[in-house]
Amino acid sequence: MTEHRTPLARVRGLGSAKSGTAHFWHQRLTAVANVPLTIAFVLIVIALLGRNHAFAQQILGTPLVAIVILLFIGSVTYHMRIGMQVIIEDYVHDEIAKLVLIMLNTFFAIAVALASAYAIFKLSFGV
Amino acid sequence: MTGSKAPARPLSPHMQIYRWPLPMLMSILHRITGGGLYVGTLLMAWWLIATASGPNAYATFGNFINSWFGRLILFGYTWALAHHMLGGIRHLIWDTGRGFSPSEREWLSLATAIGSIGLTILLWVVAYLSIGDAQ
Numbered sequence: 001m002t003e004h005r006t007p008l009a010r011v012r013g014l015g016s017a018k019s020g021t022a023h024f025w026h027q028r029l030t031a032v033a034n035v036p037l038t039i040a041f042v043l044i045v046i047a048l049l050g051r052n053h054a055f056a057q058q059i060l061g062t063p064l065v066a067i068v069i070l071l072f073i074g075s076v077t078y079h080m081r082i083g084m085q086v087i088i089e090d091y092v093h094d095e096i097a098k099l100v101l102i103m104l105n106t107f108f109a110i111a112v113a114l115a116s117a118y119a120i121f122k123l124s125f126g127v
Numbered sequence: 128m129t130g131s132k133a134p135a136r137p138l139s140p141h142m143q144i145y146r147w148p149l150p151m152l153m154s155i156l157h158r159i160t161g162g163g164l165y166v167g168t169l170l171m172a173w174w175l176i177a178t179a180s181g182p183n184a185y186a187t188f189g190n191f192i193n194s195w196f197g198r199l200i201l202f203g204y205t206w207a208l209a210h211h212m213l214g215g216i217r218h219l220i221w222d223t224g225r226g227f228s229p230s231e232r233e234w235l236s237l238a239t240a241i242g243s244i245g246l247t248i249l250l251w252v253v254a255y256l257s258i259g260d261a262q
Binding site: 028031032034035038042046047049050053054056057060069076077080083084087112115116118119120122123 | 158161162164165168169171172175176178179181182185186208212215216218219222250253254257258
């Protein structure tokens with residue numbers, strides 16, 4: 001059988017990295033975003049320490065605070081999903097177990113993100 | 128292959144053989160603290176959901192986090208956060224190609240270790256002072 005495809009076309013996509021540097025770049029992008037967002041989040045937490053429910057509810061529903069926490073949730077959960085995936089890929093070598101864990105990792109990150117974001121939306125818009 | 132055993136070649140030394148240099152310890156701590164922060168986001172989700180749910184759920188969360196066990200977890204979480212952030216900044220510096228000489232590596236690793244402990248203590252002092260203000 002004659003091979004019409006070039007050697008490059010045949011090997012493209014067969015490497016272990018699959019998607020190139022996107023993973024690395026997103027890790028750094030969210031890492032940089034996490035620095036100011038985490039500082040802001042910690043300050044918000046400190047401001048609410050020992051306060052009663054009504055006060056915490058009111059502050060967390062304030063637009064600026066809510067937006068900062070939403071950004072924090074998004075950046076942090078994306079960052080941790082990528083990070084945990086790297087850990088899984090480093091230590092789990094059974095192909096099925098690896099795929100299952102990477103799936104569960106994604107489910108966990110999305111569940112935490114959505115649950116936290118839902119709470120902020122509820123605090124912001126009531127109901 | 129006639130025998131099932133591999134020939135007894137010398138193996139290259141690995142982690143069990145080397146004395147652990149500080150950057151190596153900081154490297155694995157970066158991964159461990161990252162894993163801890165990962166699980167700890169459940170605490171953040173619980174706090175936010177409890178606040179959104181109402182006074183009873185908020186009180187339940189408060190009872191947990193104000194217990195000695197809850198505070199211990201939060202203290203560890205604070206250190207993990209500080210360590211992972213400073214370690215991450217160190218990695219960002221390395222990403223630019225700077226800070227790789229032996230003395231710089233050592234200095235950056237030491238700064239991560241001491242900085243994370245210092246930052247944790249500072250945050251808890253501020254936290255206790257601001258709780259005092261609120262009550």
